[in-house]
Amino acid sequence: MTPSFAERLTLSRAELDRDHLSRATPIDELLDAADARVVLLHDGHALVDGTRLVLLPTGAAAAVAARADGFALYLGRTLVDAPDAVLGAPVSALVITDEQAASAAVDAARASGHDLAWGDLRRLGADMTTRDAGIFTEALALANWHRSYGFAPASGRATEHGQAGWVRVDAETGKEFFPRTDAAIIVGVTDADDRLLLGSNALWPADRFSLLAGFVEPGESLEAAVVREVFEESGVRVADPRYLGSQPWPFPASLMLGFLARVADGAGVETRPDGEEILDLRWLTREELAAAVADGALRLPGRSSIARAIIEEWFGGDLGDDSW
Incomplete structure (x- = not known):
């Protein structure tokens, strides 16, 4: 791969430690960390401020509301220090429902003081920072997998989240299903x-x-x-x-x-x-x-x-x- 071609692959960029060891930690503990940040996902879109991914503190009103009924996916830890997330901050995605989306965006906008919108990765990815493009891509891929694997393929039984969102488990047999690409x-x-x-x-x-x-x-x-x-x-x-x-x-x-x-x-x-x-x-x-x-x-x-x-x-x- 030539350097120029690699630079064109805007969704291959990443600036997040996927931190697989922390996936055994209960997701609530990761969300409750003082420096934790969350990305809101709704219908394949993420909450953005222009081309910047919005990373909310878990104490923000929008994040609290989303956490009540949506589900959380742990993505990893930041590799650089930034105004919206310190070095090593745990970052998760919160997948929220249609009913929550409007109020979540309003609450987040009020907390940030900016006009926010639901952004499409296909349209924004090339203009995002390396960190934000990588987070958005990872979060969306993982959320889409959960949407498709709510039931065990062989038995049809409902599966549950495990390993902070990186596995689904058949509650009756304990069989684990891992993300597919x-x-x-x-x-x-x-x-x-x-x-x-x-x-x-x-x-x-x-x-x-x-x-x-x-x-x-x-x-x-x-x-x-x-x-x-x-x-x-x-x-x-x-x-x-x-x-x-x-x-x-x-x-x-x-x-x-x-x-x-x-x-x-x-x-x-x-x-x-x-x-x-x-x-x-x-x-x-x-x-x-x-x-x-x-x-x-x-x-x-x-x-x-x-x-x-x-x-x-x-x-x-x-x-x-x-x-x-």
């Missing part, structure tokens, strides 16, 4: 003329384009997944997948593994959208892509995504547009 590849495909292949997904507006991507199947290597997914979605055969880097994408629970691959020797460049997931495919030179973005004819992924990082790695610079 779905591996997905995403590929910048180039041809002999160094054009880049972009596709438009059926769920997007027609002018929105990104790279081809897909989940890794059971028993499949990452490289094999690259070759398979590109062919399934475009009809193009690729070779020599080259790994670039990875980034968590907690929407809801993916780890995106970035690659570059070239059209295989002897293979054609004629594209065949699958017609279900991918509706349109385009080969673009750097000049064509820059012109389409500048004219507003084509929208690219936002700067928080690894897709954008791979596109700009190929392009050789910042494309400027951030319309997602």
Whole structure:
């Protein structure tokens, strides 16, 4: 991974000690620490002040209200001293309900003296500090896992929180279930003329384009997944997948593994959208892509995504547009 590419992976940044040893501590003790801080999560969003993640003291009115009915997840300890959290402060996320969200935001705004809002990581992640981007990403990924694993897969029995939010437990058998992450590849495909292949997904507006991507199947290597997914979605055969880097994408629970691959020797460049997931495919030179973005004819992924990082790695610079 080149230094420039690593710097583009805005959700891979972290400045928090995940402090696995403290996960055995009851969550109430971690929340009750004098220097403890909490992040409020609601419906996949976090409470923010502009692009700054709001870290509330546990004694703040909003945090107390949220703690009464929501659930808490321990994230770790701060690695740097900051005005809103001292070095080594335990940081947790409080996942709150729809009913609590409005009052929690009002109470937090009153306590802080600022106008606060519920922020989207996809839109804000690239502009957040390293600490805040890492906390938000970790908190959202863990919260999304809890949302999906409320019941034991085999028995259907309800599971309970354990290890400060890092495990769910079948209360009857004691069987533990740990967080899962779905591996997905995403590929910048180039041809002999160094054009880049972009596709438009059926769920997007027609002018929105990104790279081809897909989940890794059971028993499949990452490289094999690259070759398979590109062919399934475009009809193009690729070779020599080259790994670039990875980034968590907690929407809801993916780890995106970035690659570059070239059209295989002897293979054609004629594209065949699958017609279900991918509706349109385009080969673009750097000049064509820059012109389409500048004219507003084509929208690219936002700067928080690894897709954008791979596109700009190929392009050789910042494309400027951030319309997602």
